[in-house]
Amino acid sequence: MSRRALVLGLLCSILALGTASTASAQELPLSLLPPISLDTEVGPPLTPERGFRTLLTVDAPGAYDVNVVTDGSAVALRVSRTSGGKWGTATYYLARGVAQPERLRATFGKLGKISMRFRESRHRPWFGKRRDCRGKSRFVVKRGVFVGNLRFRGEDDYLTIRTHRVKGSILSVAPKCLPGNRGRARSSAALEDSFTGFVASDRDGVESTAFGALSIRERLVYLAQHEENRGKLGILHMAIVGDRGELDFNESITVGKFSPGGPFHGTGLYRAAPDGSTTWTGNLSIDFPGAPGFPLTGPAYETFLEAGF
């Protein structure tokens, strides 16, 4: 799957969900997988692997929210920051270890480690019915506390956590759910309107960076993503900005200027030459948690621009 399709797909899905605030950093997908298909109709029922999602929330100092979540075989420490529902940034520190519903154990390289067990509260579990799942009681939420050890010290000490007891929950998902119908249907319809989509991406080995912008129906969404490995630790940075900043193109869409505003800084400049070559320059950067001032322009970036009329 092409990176630009992933980024544009995610941007479309965010718009289709309604507002950028509904896709705040708390809800940022762990990765860009799975992408939405831009032309997919409502699909047949899926039968995903019976799964669970463990979530614990840490009282963190400063402006950050800190959670530990499980996703598949990985334990992810998620540091996020939001502002008034208009933008969100998040950094996921992904590590392998023990990612069982009631037991979390992983080492985040030199940054810290977690070893915690779940103790269910005396409250009864909550049985829920999701709109996109068939039948009754399609998921169960247990609430309680995680006890053990969680130590984390972010890059350049931007965040320090040391705790032995935190609140958390375990969500067990039923096997038969439908794909995200509402989002897909609306995103397909949305693309029938005029839109401008732009993606700039760079890859160096397994490390990759992408910046995307989508303007549609007087809505504007910016997204940035960076992925890297540090040994066996995976680090995913993401940011979303909704309905802020500026996006200007000339009439022939050969020159574009992107100024997303905070948490982005500066401006990115896109130019397409008559010979088909393009440049992506400027001082555009972003403050990801743990990676402030991350540059998003440069000669190594591939650009992709698509406009519908």
Place this chain on the structure above:
Amino acid sequence: MTIVGAVAVPSASASGVWLEPSSAEQANDFWTPARIQMAKPLELRSDRAGASAADPAAIDSDFEQVPDPAAPGFRIHGVIVLSLGIFGYGRCSGTAVRSANKSVVITAAHCLNSGSISRWFPGEAAFVPAYRYGQRPFGVFPARWIDTTKRWRTTDGSPNYDVGAMVVGRNEAGELLTEAVGAAKIAWGLKRAQSFDVHGYPAEDPFDGETQRLCDGTQYIGHDPHSLIFPGPLNLAVVCGVTGGASGGGWMIRGDTINGVTSYGYFDEESPDYGPYFGKEVARLYGRAVRVK
């Protein structure tokens, strides 16, 4: 641990799928060059990992044409073709591997099974070693039995377990596969940092699938960050620039030992190519394949 022949094969339980018996003559008549050319690359589903080549013009590939695929060392690699019923024909790459039954081919799991317990591709299938522009110098070896790592099927197709095996019948000349073309050794449990020779038959632009290609001495550069999310050992990344059809192509170390296969890539950039790590699950799969009579 390096395995030569059937020595020190781990115990294995019954698994795999027997295919409808097909004679070498039938396979030879069925898998004509025209049908092979019609076959579409089988790719890993895009909701599991990157897959399709969206912009061939952007590919800057190191995948060089092999001068003579029928030469020793190259002829153990070939095209795997499958009949998919109303969906037409599919293709991948594969490598002949040493075994007591002299008939084992290693490929990617997604070439044989869609990532669930029951979803096999059960139609006509065959291995065509050293295929080159319609030439089939060693004939066509009809598939008799196919299998994947069990964890591929029980994890809904985790790309970290994307390894499959096929046992083939004799060719028209009555030869068993490794009698005809030789065989690679297979190794598992090795360190990740290896230098790999990546073989395959890429069929999507800018390639045409008509001859074998090789990335010589590509270095391990890490793993896909997304590999952390899926069950199984972290995968391997190398830089080669493969496209669809090269899936299942052998990653050789020391020139004669298979230690990986092509699984997927993100093709519209300078993407690495990813393949599963050969660990215990691959050893078990191999153990089952070599026991097929």
